Amino acid sequence: MPLKNVLKYDEEITDTISDHYAQIIGEVGEDVTRDGLLKTPVRAAKAMQFLTQGYEMSAENILRSAMFAEDYSEMVIVKDIEFYSLCEHHMLPFFGKAHVAYIPDGYIVGLSKIPRVIEVFARRLQVQERLTDQILQSIHATLQPLGVAVVIEARHMCMMMRGVQKQSSVTTTSAFTGAFKSERTRNEFLKLITSSLH
Structure with missing residues (x-):
């Protein structure tokens, strides 16, 4: 049972997390500029925020x-x-x-x-x-x-x-x-x- 069906993402936080994911992808030997990975850092950033939204809940x-x-x-x-x-x-x-x-x-x-x-x-x-x-x-x-x-x-x-x-x-x-x-x-x-x- 999800807490929220739609989570509003803070753009600044999403951008910061996305930059870190892009760096990690590059460090493990992948090309973050190839088609399949172009949007992966942003997707991963949003996924991480969704998976940790419990910090904002009581x-x-x-x-x-x-x-x-x-x-x-x-x-x-x-x-x-x-x-x-x-x-x-x-x-x-x-x-x-x-x-x-x-x-x-x-x-x-x-x-x-x-x-x-x-x-x-x-x-x-x-x-x-x-x-x-x-x-x-x-x-x-x-x-x-x-x-x-x-x-x-x-x-x-x-x-x-x-x-x-x-x-x-x-x-x-x-x-x-x-x-x-x-x-x-x-x-x-x-x-x-x-x-x-x-």
């Missing part, structure tokens, strides 16, 4: 825009949320699915806001461990629920395309607060995100 504001007082205190799960991010170590993509749950304590949030929170933090230079924790902490701090759980499963292009070059490996990270520290509640969450109910 997860807390997104959550607060759709908080509703509700007397409901059972687990709410949004699972299989696709995301795409950039590894801060090699600037290569990592991507996968996030599963998020919370137990309300007076407030619920519009379901579409959970994927938007993930996008806010995924659209930054990231590591999977920090991404997991940032999602958890923003929901916990804003909604102040009885507990929050986040599990992320991702494939990392820095492992698949370079380095160990292991194409089938999946990295899983998790974080829990409040009621999800209880083994019983945590196991219920893990069972529900791995089961098919539809």
Whole structure:
């Protein structure tokens, strides 16, 4: 679920980033003036701005825009949320699915806001461990629920395309607060995100 369908690009920033991409293309041995590469630096500059637009977003504001007082205190799960991010170590993509749950304590949030929170933090230079924790902490701090759980499963292009070059490996990270520290509640969450109910 994209944060924005149309991103307005600052011309000065685009020009600066584009110049750097043109230099990099030349340094690796390519001819930036050939037909196929003429517009590549500008395209890459705009792509980088799109992929890092999360720095301009506030997860807390997104959550607060759709908080509703509700007397409901059972687990709410949004699972299989696709995301795409950039590894801060090699600037290569990592991507996968996030599963998020919370137990309300007076407030619920519009379901579409959970994927938007993930996008806010995924659209930054990231590591999977920090991404997991940032999602958890923003929901916990804003909604102040009885507990929050986040599990992320991702494939990392820095492992698949370079380095160990292991194409089938999946990295899983998790974080829990409040009621999800209880083994019983945590196991219920893990069972529900791995089961098919539809």
